[in-house]
Amino acid sequence: MATACKDCPLRKKPLFKQMDGREVEHMQNFKVGELRIEAGATLLMEGSNSPQLFTALRGMGLRYKLLESGERQVVNFVFPGDFIGLQAAVLGEMTHSVEASTSMTLCVFDRKALFDFFKAYPERAYVVTWLACVEEHFLGEALLSVGQRTAVEALAWALVRLHQRGEALGLTRNGEMNLPYRQQDLADALGLSLVHTNKSLAKLREKRLATWRNGRLELHDIAGLRNLAKMGDEPVTERPLM
């Protein structure tokens, strides 16, 4: 049974901007159902033109692109609240694939209704644009990491960011959280080899900065990590939810 938008558990988290009753109703009009997929399943394929849009409600996933020769670049990690499939809706096809790392449940919207949605609810149209900008922002930061940081620095950056996202969603306890990815996923996100990623993670452990094993991430010294990664401190800000 699909949960009604008014009962959406995600919306109440402090990370997300409050919606008034009308907005919730607008979302309810747009929503066509819920989808549950298993870990490992592919939700969207690069190049595909899916008839549906999604918002991740529960679970985590990956966005990635492939080179013809098989190399994979992870372009982002999917967390609850992420909006998925906008590119297919607007540009006509997905520019990356999306797959589930854990089992996930997603809110489903009808892609064909998007333009009518824009006409009917401009404040929601603004939200869609907002989310596209957030994605753009993250990709720029990732590019900065891959292009300019060393392996250890890039890993420090990635772990801090992932933890930050988890924390904003209330997924952490005493600096710990579940991080259900493989080292290969991080490696592909940062343009590193698996082996070098593994050795760099070991360095972070030796320096007592962060530990990540058995799917559990623990940051021992966030300030140290941020410093190592030469990150400025932009606090997590409220963002809207679709």
Place this chain on the structure above:
Amino acid sequence: MATACKDCPLRKKPLFKQMDGREVEHMQNFKVGELRIEAGATLLMEGSNSPQLFTALRGMGLRYKLLESGERQVVNFVFPGDFIGLQAAVLGEMTHSVEASTSMTLCVFDRKALFDFFKAYPERAYVVTWLACVEEHFLGEALLSVGQRTAVEALAWALVRLHQRGEALGLTRNGEMNLPYRQQDLADALGLSLVHTNKSLAKLREKRLATWRNGRLELHDIAGLRNLAKMGDEPVTERPLM
């Protein structure tokens, strides 16, 4: 004297989707003026909250991010038709800086009017989202290049893409175009050192694939470059103009 939107020379280029008279009028309502800046000038600073939005009308520029330690990551190249400053308008601050590589003229819009614009002209709101998606698409591709391609491959990719953009704007003649950037700019875009960029460009020349000197780019073998870069062939498609 600011040119009127109805006389906009950019809009007529085949790259851009046709607008009907009403849409042109909507843009005219939104436009507040024109700006001309010199080569080397900074248009927007990362972290700034500019009161203005821009569309590049003429000239070329760079979008980049800086690390505290001084490393620069070029996140994109600015060509005529690019929409600039959306992040500041929506997220509250720019997530990258923008500077002019040549002298530029830009169309100026009022950031505060953006939301009203969304309400009044949903088809234009849709266009803004479209452009944000295009940017996201490009950043994903850049990430793929920096993360997974070798230096020569990444350069091949970059030169093909830049040439493609030039061609779509009618800036090329027999595979040649002006490319008013420094090698350092390409290096910072691809996460390479200047020296290695220079040597890799030499290799592309030796292989008779591409020559870029004195601000002039010449692609001798586009298929060869695409092949080297392992690029699929997505054709350039029409896109809207703001």
Place this chain on the structure above:
DNA sequence: CGATGATTTGACGAGCCTCAAGGTACGTGG
């Protein structure tokens, strides 16, 4: 308890970076 997939470690080499010096084009002032 074997099979499969993920993590870990070691050895070695390659790609890319840094340092350094020289070259070219172009503008400026004596």
Place this chain on the structure above:
DNA sequence: CCACGTACCTTGAGGCTCGTCAAATCATCG
């Protein structure tokens, strides 16, 4: 007109980071 400065491009030498190859360990699961 030439000396000089500046900005950018080019080339060489040497070293470090990171990738590849290989194998061992570990965890999970049927």
